[in-house]
Amino acid sequence: MDPYLGQGWMDTYFLGELTYQGRGCPLEADYFDFMDDQEFSQLVMSESAATCALSNIAQSNIGKLDFNEARLNQFFGVDNIKFDSSAFAKHIPIFKEKLGPGKPLRSKISFKNVNVLFGQYDSDIIIDYTTCLSFYLDGLGSNELIYDEIKMVTSLNMKAENDVLFIDLLSNKLNINSKFGQKVSPMRNSMKLT
Numbered sequence: 001m002d003p004y005l006g007q008g009w010m011d012t013y014f015l016g017e018l019t020y021q022g023r024g025c026p027l028e029a030d031y032f033d034f035m036d037d038q039e040f041s042q043l044v045m046s047e048s049a050a051t052c053a054l055s056n057i058a059q060s061n062i063g064k065l066d067f068n069e070a071r072l073n074q075f076f077g078v079d080n081i082k083f084d085s086s087a088f089a090k091h092i093p094i095f096k097e098k099l100g101p102g103k104p105l106r107s108k109i110s111f112k113n114v115n116v117l118f119g120q121y122d123s124d125i126i127i128d129y130t131t132c133l134s135f136y137l138d139g140l141g142s143n144e145l146i147y148d149e150i151k152m153v154t155s156l157n158m159k160a161e162n163d164v165l166f167i168d169l170l171s172n173k174l175n176i177n178s179k180f181g182q183k184v185s186p187m188r189n190s191m192k193l194t
Contacts, residue, residue, distance in 0.1 A: 023059070025055060047117060050116040050118070051115055051116045054116060055114045058112060058114055063110060065109040065110070066106070067083070067109070068083060068106040069082065069105075083138075085100065085101060085102065085105060086102050094191065098191045098192075099137070103137055104138035105137065106136040107133065107136070108133075108134045109133055110131075111129050112132060113129060115127070123156065123170055124157040124158050127153070128153050128175060130149050130150065130151050131151075145190055146189045148186035148187050148188075150174060151174065153171070154171065154172045156168060156169050156170055
């Protein structure tokens with residue numbers, strides 16, 4: 001579309017989608033418009049375009065996390081995080097019970113089924129998604145120990161000042177089905193869990 005030019009400002013629409021390896025998304029004909037203000041720049045994105053962008057980022061290498069102890073410490077910029085069956089026992093004791101103490105762990109995290117909502121339920125942005133989580137022993141060719149998918153919902157408010165975005169994370173929680181509740185076991189496991 002042709003831009004609308006004002007005194008020291010411009011409104012323009014960019015239409016399209018973010019694709020990954022040629023895969024796109026069906027975009028809804030969402031209505032969106034600019035705020036009536038001539039003092040600042042604006043980026044306007046529809047819910048379906050945001051959902052498409054985050055879905056394709058999740059499918060790319062950017063959306064996949066692969067942590068062992070060294071990478072976990074590097075990610076957080078520290079050197080004191082232990083990621084082995086003993087240190088992780090307070091969160092998931094089954095690793096220490098089944099594998100023994102002090103076994104180094106590795107975890108892979110990815111995301112799918114992303115859905116974005118704007119301006120609903122007293123939040124600027126709500127992101128509903130599935131976290132895919134798997135654990136391995138940290139070693140070349142190690143088999144998957146546990147794999148599970150966890151439904152999550154994150155809500156946040158966002159504001160911009162001087163072209164810098166500030167995020168206020170309101171909640172980040174499990175999206176548990178009220179009818180069936182929490183699962184009792186992971187989707188896959190090679191640890192002979194009962």
